[in-house]
Amino acid sequence: MTDVPSVESPTPPEPQRPPASVAPRSDVGSAALALALAAGDRAAVGRSLRDDVVVVPILDREDGTPQVQVFxxxxxxxxxxxxHLFSSTQTLSxxxxxxxxxxxxxRRRESLAPFITRHGAALEQVVIDPAGPSPMSLGVAETLALLDPQPPADDPTGLFDETGTGISGEALHALGTVEDPGGxxxxxxxxxxxDHWAxxxxxxxxxxxxxxxEIVKQQTVKLSDRSAPLRRDLRQKMIEVADKAxxxxxxxMAYLLLPGQxxxxxxxxxxxxxxxxxxxxSTSHLQRIQDRLEANLGPDDALTRTETLSGPFLRHIRLTHGSEEVGxxxxxxxxxxxxxxxxxxxxxxxxxxSTPHVGIRDEMLRLTDKVLFSTEWILGQPSENTPTDASPEPGPAEPSPATPAPTAPSPAGV
Known part of the structure; x- marks a missing residue:
């Protein structure tokens, strides 16, 4: 057998630290997945991949960051x-x-599905327990369908999973080194x-x-040729907003391209x-930002702080109006x-x-919360040349071009 690196790195890297040894244990992994494979039940395999963990072999990049290993x-x-995925470290060994x-x-599906989506064009298939007693081969599209079931009818956004992306084993390892020098x-x-975000x-x-x-073309496809000036103006406004951002x-920047009722x-x-x-x-950057925001909260503003496994975040909600420049x-x-x-x-x-749908505030907040919890930190180790001087902090309490431009013409509203 020849080991090859992840599709993210075409050259096999030399590990900078000894990799963790795989102990051949049947209790490290997913017993439900092993049973589903033994029964040859593809539906049960799908449920296991959605609801439980799966063992994924990894390699180290040259900078020491872990990557998924493909074959x-x-x-x-x-x-x-x-x-290759495995139901236990025993079948991996x-x-x-x-x-x-x-x-x-x-790994859980929340971090596995994005990897397969990104690299599916280079993957012939997904094989579970290739050397096990009950191997199963799945196509890439079939695997993604098993990992990502259709959203409920009352949430067509595709972001209905409340659990967020989860944190993979290698991410937990990396998070455990953030306090170490050079971690x-x-x-x-x-x-x-x-997909319905542009x-x-x-x-x-x-x-x-x-x-x-492409966004303007897609969102104005039903308009006649007489709407060419509208398309031109829309493109120009979007370019201006993008330049400022x-x-x-x-x-x-991303726009939701999803029709409402x-x-x-x-x-x-x-x-x-x-x-x-x-x-x-002793004050963190986020705490300084929080202090500035709290000092300038309007009567209708709301600011909350939430602690998560990968760190805290603030949510700042406020109401405003569009720009006079565009009426x-x-x-x-x-x-x-x-x-x-x-x-x-x-x-x-x-x-x-930014959204004009102030009348459905709670629904929009549920959607934006889900976007946040679907994000995933990219972790790496700083190089020796990384500067150590602190940069100026952003000033959220002051008018800033970083604020999502309220004048931005949303193509979803055309």
Missing amino acids: PAPEGSDKPYQL AFLQDAPDRAFSL FRGIGIELNLP IIELDEPEQRERQIR EAAGGKV ETALALNVTLYWHDLGPEAG GQDVPLLLIDYWAEAPGKQSVARLAF
Whole structure:
């Protein structure tokens, strides 16, 4: 057997630390998955993958961060790799035999599904317990269907799972080192949005303009050719909003493209990333932001703080109106900001939502909460050249271009 790296890294890295040894134990993994495989019950396998853990082999990248390990697809396959999952470390050990790379993590569907979605184009199939007594092969599309059942009829957003993305075993290991010198820390955050969100990459100018054109085209497809000026104006406004967001530190902007019962839902989000450096004194960056927000709360504003396994976050809710520049001064807007402290406490992520649907505030909050809990920290180790001086903190209490532009024309509302 030949070990190959994850599709995320085409060159096998040399591990910087000895990988955890796989102990051949049947009680580390999912007994339900083992029983479903023994019965050859694909539906039961799907339930186990959705509701329980699965053992996933991993490797270390050159920088020490863990990655999912994939293996060569059978000769003659259309795709180069296949993903192997295991019901226990016992079946993983039987497969690895004497292979030196023996690290693994216990993953749930909330972190497994995004990986398969991102790399599905390079995967021939998913094989569970390839060396076990009851192996099962699944197509990539079939695996994703088993991992992500259809949302309930009353929540067509696809973000109905209240548990969030969960934290994989390797992420827990990385989180355990954030207090150590040279340990892992949050270097980014990934938005795991369903397909009906249109993404705009703010830090890629050419791609950004192409994505905006595609959004406008998709949302105005039913309009006649006489609407060309409207399309042109809409593109220009979206480009202006994207430019302002990028200048303020925005990384990604996304628009919800989901029809409502009577009108299209209008909601957009911009992801900002603030590298602030080591904390000064005993007060965290997030606490300083919280103090500033609390000092400037309006009578109708709401600010809450929530503690999670991967760190705390703030939710700041406020009402405002659109910009006079585009005649939107009479349009009420609901602004929802989430400030999340990255593991390692040297960076803060901000998800800034904007919607005119103030009349369904609770429903929109449930949706934005689910977007937040579907995110996943990107963890890495700083290089020796990483500066240690703290950067200026963002000033949430002051008018800032980082605020999601209330004048942004939401294509979902066209």
